[in-house]
Amino acid sequence: MSDQHAAAQLSSGLQYHVVNTLGWSSLRPLQEAAISPVRADKDCLLIAPTAGGKTEAAVFPVLSRMIDEGWSGLSVVYVAPLKALLNNLLPRLEQYAGWLGRRVALWHGDVGDSARRAILSDPPEILLTTPESLEAMLVSRRIDHRLLFRDIRAVVADEIHAFAGSDRGWHLVAVLERLQRLANTPIQRIGLSATLGNPESVLQWFQGSNAARRASEVVSAGVPPADPxxxxxxxxxxxxxxxxxxxxxxxxxxxxxxxxxxxxxxxxxxxxxxxxxxxxxxxxxxxxxxxxxxxxxxxxxxxxxxxxxxxxxxxxxxxxxxxxxxxxxxxxxxxxxxxxxxxxxxxxxxxxxxxxxxxxxxxxxxxxxxxxxRGFVEEIEPPPHPRHITAQQVLALTLQEGRITRSAIKSWFSGSPVMAESDVILDYLIDEQFLARDGDWYFLGPRAEQEFGGRHFMELLSTFITGLDFAVREGTKEIGTVSALSLTSSVKQGIQPLLLGGRSWLVSDISWDRRVIQVSEDHSKGKTRWASESLPESFDLVRARRDVLLGANPPADLSRRAMNQLAKCRDEWALLVDREYSVVERRQNDSVLWSFAGLRAHETLSAALPATSVISTTNDAMHFCPDFDFQLLDEASVSGAVPRISPEAVDGLKFSQALPLAMAVTTLGERFADRAGASEVQKQKRIVLSKSG
The missing domain is CATH 3.40.50.300 (P-loop containing nucleotide triphosphate hydrolases)
Structure with a gap:
C-alpha cells in the first residue's frame, strides 16, 4: 500500500486480505485518515464524498481493534436508516469479517424467526440493524438483553445526516444511552456521512453522554470529485x-x-x-x-x-x-x-x-x-424539544424493565437532552394512566395498553407515523399499498384503474375491514394518491429563488426551453422582486408583502402580530388585511414567537397522545419556528406599489 504507516495500523490479517483478496494497492484517503482516531477509541464522524469508502473507513479499524484487543461476543452494532441499505451491506461486511473468523448477521423487520433464533443462540460479532429493531430487541420478553448486549464495544451509524434531522435521530441517541447502560465498557460511537454543513455539532449531538467523557474527532478526507x-x-x-x-x-x-x-x-x-x-x-x-x-x-x-x-x-x-x-x-x-x-x-x-x-x-x-x-450545504439541526420521544422512551424503558423508578429513568439516559422535561411528562403519564404506580415503582398502565399495546407494542417502537393504507394484491401477490384517497367512486366501481408499480390495476374487490384491495392488471392509464403535504421551503432556498427571478442563472447548461421559460417568469415577477427592498403590493382585498423568506419565517412573524392582521402566508409572501399598518411589523417581537398550530395538527406528531395537548401543540409550533428568518423580514426595507385590482 502507498501509505505503509496507515496500513500498518490495521491488523496483519486484515491488511493481508485488503492487498491480496481485494487487490487494493492503497486505501482511500478517508480510510487512511480514520484508522488512527478509530483505533484510539475516539468517537468519530467520518465524512467523504459519495463512494469515498466510508463503510470500510469505519469497519476496517473496528475489526482491527476486535482482533488485537480480543473482543468477544456481540461487539459491534451497525445501524442504518433503511433496511434496504443494511441488506445491501451484508455480503460486503460478511466478507470482511469472515477473513478474520468473525461473523455478521442481519436483524430487522423482514428477518424471519429462524434467523433470529440462530442469532440469539450464537450471537455474531457484528449485528446490522435499524434503531427501531434495536429497541424491539431491548423490550422483547424472548431476549435476555443484558446478556446479549453486555459486550458491545462500538456502534456505527451510517448516513447519520438522515437520522440527525428527524425524530429518528432523537430516538437513536436515546436508545444508545439505554444500550450503554447494559454494556460492560463505554461504547465508541462512529457516524458516517457524505454531506454535512455542520459536522462538529452533529458529532456532539450523536455523542450524547459520551461528549463529557470521551475524546472525539471529525475526520474529513477525500479528493473532491471532478466538476459534474x-x-x-x-x-x-x-x-x-x-x-x-x-x-x-x-x-x-x-x-x-x-x-x-x-x-x-x-x-x-x-x-x-x-x-x-x-x-x-x-x-x-x-x-x-x-x-x-x-x-x-x-x-x-x-x-x-x-x-x-x-x-x-x-x-x-x-x-x-x-x-x-x-x-x-x-x-x-x-x-x-x-x-x-x-x-x-x-x-x-x-x-x-x-x-x-x-x-x-x-x-x-x-x-x-x-x-x-456557491458551495452551500444545509446545516443539519435535530428538531427542538423532542418531548413526544421523551414520553415514548419512558414507556419503552418501562416495557423493557417491567417496572421502573423515577430516579432510575434519569440514570438510564445519563442526562440525555431527550429527558430534559421528563419530570413534567412523567407526571402526565401517571395522571393519564399510561403508567400505574405502586409506591416508588411505575408499571405500564391501562392507557398505554389501549393506545400502544397492539401487536406486542409495535406502535410504541416506531417513530414513523403509519397511515391506514390499503394493501393491493393480485391474487396472493402483494404489489404495494395505496391511500384511501385513491379510492374514488370510479376506482371502487372498477371503472378507473389504480396506478402502482408503474402498471395499472382494476379493482375487483375491496375488503374494508382487512384493508385489502384485490386487483387485476389493466392497460389504460390509472391514478393513485397518497396522503402528503407540501413542505415549507427554507429561507435560503426561497431567497435563492428570488435571486433567480432577479436574473441570476444557475451554474448549469440551460436548454433553450428553460431559458425562455425563465425569461417569461422574470417578466411576470418583475414588479414584485427587488434586490434591496421587500415589495408591498396594496390591493383591493389585501396587502401583500413579497418578502421571500419561506413559510416558517412568515408564520413565525405572523404569530408575533395581532391574530386578525395576517390573512395567509406562503413561502414567498405574507397576505395582510388591506389597511395593515406595517409599523406593527417593525415593532413585533419575534424572539419568543411560536407559530400558531391547530390542535388537530397534533395527529401528525407520533406519540402525541402521551403528552398534554397544550404541550404537543407548543412542540409542533416551536419546531415550525424560524425566528432568524422572521427577523430578516423585519430588517428588510420596503417599497410600496400603488393599489391594483
Whole structure:
C-alpha cells in the first residue's frame, strides 16, 4: 500500500486480505485518515464524498481493534436508516469479517424467526440493524438483553445526516444511552456521512453522554470529485418528461428521482407506454416488488429505474450512466446524495439532468443549483424539544424493565437532552394512566395498553407515523399499498384503474375491514394518491429563488426551453422582486408583502402580530388585511414567537397522545419556528406599489 504507516495500523490479517483478496494497492484517503482516531477509541464522524469508502473507513479499524484487543461476543452494532441499505451491506461486511473468523448477521423487520433464533443462540460479532429493531430487541420478553448486549464495544451509524434531522435521530441517541447502560465498557460511537454543513455539532449531538467523557474527532478526507455535468430543461409535464427520457441516452442505465410516489408512478407508466424498460422503487411498493426492481435494474442495461428518495442513501444498484431529476429535490444535501450515484466507474463523470414540469419547479431547481454553485450545504439541526420521544422512551424503558423508578429513568439516559422535561411528562403519564404506580415503582398502565399495546407494542417502537393504507394484491401477490384517497367512486366501481408499480390495476374487490384491495392488471392509464403535504421551503432556498427571478442563472447548461421559460417568469415577477427592498403590493382585498423568506419565517412573524392582521402566508409572501399598518411589523417581537398550530395538527406528531395537548401543540409550533428568518423580514426595507385590482 502507498501509505505503509496507515496500513500498518490495521491488523496483519486484515491488511493481508485488503492487498491480496481485494487487490487494493492503497486505501482511500478517508480510510487512511480514520484508522488512527478509530483505533484510539475516539468517537468519530467520518465524512467523504459519495463512494469515498466510508463503510470500510469505519469497519476496517473496528475489526482491527476486535482482533488485537480480543473482543468477544456481540461487539459491534451497525445501524442504518433503511433496511434496504443494511441488506445491501451484508455480503460486503460478511466478507470482511469472515477473513478474520468473525461473523455478521442481519436483524430487522423482514428477518424471519429462524434467523433470529440462530442469532440469539450464537450471537455474531457484528449485528446490522435499524434503531427501531434495536429497541424491539431491548423490550422483547424472548431476549435476555443484558446478556446479549453486555459486550458491545462500538456502534456505527451510517448516513447519520438522515437520522440527525428527524425524530429518528432523537430516538437513536436515546436508545444508545439505554444500550450503554447494559454494556460492560463505554461504547465508541462512529457516524458516517457524505454531506454535512455542520459536522462538529452533529458529532456532539450523536455523542450524547459520551461528549463529557470521551475524546472525539471529525475526520474529513477525500479528493473532491471532478466538476459534474449539470443540465436544466423545462418540459412542462410528466408526459413530456417521459418523451425526453425515452429519447435520450438509449442503451444507458438511467436513474430518475421523483419528489412524490404519485409522480413516480405516473412517469413509470408513461415510460413503459413508450417501450422503455422501466422499474419502480418507492416506499409504498411491497418488499418483493422493490427487490425485484432493484435487482433487475442492477443486472440490466438500457433501462430506467424511477424512484423516490428510497434510493438516495447509498444502496448499490450497480453502475449508473445518468441521474435524472424530475422537478427539484428539497435540499442541496439531497441533490448531492443523488448526484453521487453517478460517476463511480473509472473515467465516468458525475452528471444530472433536471426536467421541470412547471414554472414553480423550474424556479426551485434553478434556485437549488444556484445554492449548490456557491458551495452551500444545509446545516443539519435535530428538531427542538423532542418531548413526544421523551414520553415514548419512558414507556419503552418501562416495557423493557417491567417496572421502573423515577430516579432510575434519569440514570438510564445519563442526562440525555431527550429527558430534559421528563419530570413534567412523567407526571402526565401517571395522571393519564399510561403508567400505574405502586409506591416508588411505575408499571405500564391501562392507557398505554389501549393506545400502544397492539401487536406486542409495535406502535410504541416506531417513530414513523403509519397511515391506514390499503394493501393491493393480485391474487396472493402483494404489489404495494395505496391511500384511501385513491379510492374514488370510479376506482371502487372498477371503472378507473389504480396506478402502482408503474402498471395499472382494476379493482375487483375491496375488503374494508382487512384493508385489502384485490386487483387485476389493466392497460389504460390509472391514478393513485397518497396522503402528503407540501413542505415549507427554507429561507435560503426561497431567497435563492428570488435571486433567480432577479436574473441570476444557475451554474448549469440551460436548454433553450428553460431559458425562455425563465425569461417569461422574470417578466411576470418583475414588479414584485427587488434586490434591496421587500415589495408591498396594496390591493383591493389585501396587502401583500413579497418578502421571500419561506413559510416558517412568515408564520413565525405572523404569530408575533395581532391574530386578525395576517390573512395567509406562503413561502414567498405574507397576505395582510388591506389597511395593515406595517409599523406593527417593525415593532413585533419575534424572539419568543411560536407559530400558531391547530390542535388537530397534533395527529401528525407520533406519540402525541402521551403528552398534554397544550404541550404537543407548543412542540409542533416551536419546531415550525424560524425566528432568524422572521427577523430578516423585519430588517428588510420596503417599497410600496400603488393599489391594483
Amino acid at each position: 455535468v449539470i443540465a436544466l430543461d423545462y418540459v412542462g409535464s410528466v408526459e413530456n418528461a417521459a418523451t425526453v427520457i425515452s429519447a435520450l441516452h438509449p442503451g444507458e442505465k438511467r436513474l430518475v428521482f421523483c419528489e412524490s410516489r404519485s409522480s413516480a408512478e405516473e412517469l413509470a407508466f408513461a415510460l413503459r407506454q413508450r417501450g422503455v424498460t422501466t422499474f419502480v422503487s418507492h416506499s409504498s411498493l411491497s418488499l418483493d416488488q422493490r427487490r425485484q426492481s432493484e435487482r433487475a435494474f442492477a443486472e440490466a442495461q438500457n433501462c430506467v429505474i424511477v424512484a423516490t428518495s428510497t434510493l438516495e442513501l447509498g444502496i448499490d444498484i450497480g453502475d449508473l450512466d445518468r441521474m435524472i431529476q424530475l422537478d427539484s429535490p428539497r435540499t442541496v444535501a439531497s441533490f448531492l446524495q443523488r448526484l453521487g450515484r453517478t460517476g463511480r466507474r473509472p473515467g465516468a463523470t458525475r452528471n444530472a439532468l433536471f426536467l421541470s414540469t412547471d414554472e414553480e419547479t423550474l424556479l426551485s431547481a434553478a434556485a437549488l443549483l444556484s445554492l449548490w454553485g
